Amino acid sequence: MKLTMLGTGHAGVTKCYNTCFILEDAGKYFLVDAGGGNTLLKQLQRVNISLDNIHDIFITHRHLDHLTGALWILRRLFSQIKSGRSNGEYRFYAHDEVIRLLLQFSEGLFPESASDCIGKGIDFIEVRDQETRKIIGHDVTFFDIHSTKARQFGFRMDLDGKKDKEFPETSAEQYVRENQRCLLSSGSSADPCCREDRKSVKTERNPDSNGSGRRLVCFGDEPCTEETMHNAEGCTWMLHEAFCLYEDRDRYKPYEKHHSTVKDACQAAEKLGIRNLVLYHTEDDDLPSRKKRYTKEGEQYFSGNLYVPEDLETLELG
Numbered sequence: 001m002k003l004t005m006l007g008t009g010h011a012g013v014t015k016c017y018n019t020c021f022i023l024e025d026a027g028k029y030f031l032v033d034a035g036g037g038n039t040l041l042k043q044l045q046r047v048n049i050s051l052d053n054i055h056d057i058f059i060t061h062r063h064l065d066h067l068t069g070a071l072w073i074l075r076r077l078f079s080q081i082k083s084g085r086s087n088g089e090y091r092f093y094a095h096d097e098v099i100r101l102l103l104q105f106s107e108g109l110f111p112e113s114a115s116d117c118i119g120k121g122i123d124f125i126e127v128r129d130q131e132t133r134k135i136i137g138h139d140v141t142f143f144d145i146h147s148t149k150a151r152q153f154g155f156r157m158d159l160d161g162k163k164d165k166e167f168p169e170t171s172a173e174q175y176v177r178e179n180q181r182c183l184l185s186s187g188s189s190a191d192p193c194c195r196e197d198r199k200s201v202k203t204e205r206n207p208d209s210n211g212s213g214r215r216l217v218c219f220g221d222e223p224c225t226e227e228t229m230h231n232a233e234g235c236t237w238m239l240h241e242a243f244c245l246y247e248d249r250d251r252y253k254p255y256e257k258h259h260s261t262v263k264d265a266c267q268a269a270e271k272l273g274i275r276n277l278v279l280y281h282t283e284d285d286d287l288p289s290r291k292k293r294y295t296k297e298g299e300q301y302f303s304g305n306l307y308v309p310e311d312l313e314t315l316e317l318g
């Protein structure tokens with residue numbers, strides 16, 4: 001399985017593209033979010049992936065920086081289907097609110113195409129909290145991240161072709177179950193259980209390909225919380241937003257926007273026993289030094305493999 005970041009920035013970036021990415025396995029592609037415009041098409045071209053070959057697309061929530069690139073995909077697909085150049089079926093997955101918007105936009109902007117193509121080559125598929133679908137040959141379980149801004153779903157994906165329920169409980173999962181209250185509090189809570197020494201909080205790393213299988217979890221563009229962290233249990237890869245460095249929190253004010261810092265994301269991943277953490281949805285004020293600066297801060301709090309990808313960077317999910 002390969003992960004290609006098409007964009008790594010937050011909604012307001014101008015020097016990189018908004019966060020969206022592709023998971024690729026055996027020549028099949030799963031696009032997660034579409035960014036805020038037709039730069040999506042340019043990014044796909046630059047990584048040599050044809051839109052014709054992306055048959056599965058998931059939109060996490062309705063915000064412009066995630067949803068509106070999908071309208072450019074639809075525009076292209078409508079035109080291909082109408083001219084008889086379609087390359088099979090295309091499926092858009094999202095929760096009900098996003099599906100409604102995709103329908104409204106399609107009917108409002110492309111009325112003839114919408115009636116000719118939706119349900120006839122293009123399917124809008126509503127997914128529910130904890131619903132599992134087989135996508136590019138892997139089980140993908142969608143979950144509600146309980147956003148207070150706009151309803152948003154993340155997902156968990158098996159990387160080895162196992163069904164979600166086939167994964168045995170790991171020591172990290174037991175730990176999470178027993179310590180739900182204080183995990184992710186970043187030590188700031190007055191709760192006495194959060195004042196433990198970091199060493200005693202640290203879990204053993206989740207299993208890898210030699211163990212019980214590998215899973216990836218994506219929390220969309222908001223932090224995992226006490227309520228949603230169980231979705232990361234047993235996962236070897238975590239995709240998590242990091243709006244800015246902790247040391248820059250007063251400048252960017254991530255908490256006012258329901259975002260986290262590199263330090264927060266790394267502490268959460270460490271406590272959950274994640275092996276590989278990918279940070280995205282960042283500010284872009286100094287992109288040339290972002291990887292170095294973010295890695296330096298993150299390494300103080302996370303001892304697994306930390307990735308701060310650039311736009312168009314590819315990672316092998318080994």
Ligand SMILES: [Zn+2]
Nearest residue numbers: 011063065221
């Ligand atoms: Zn966003």
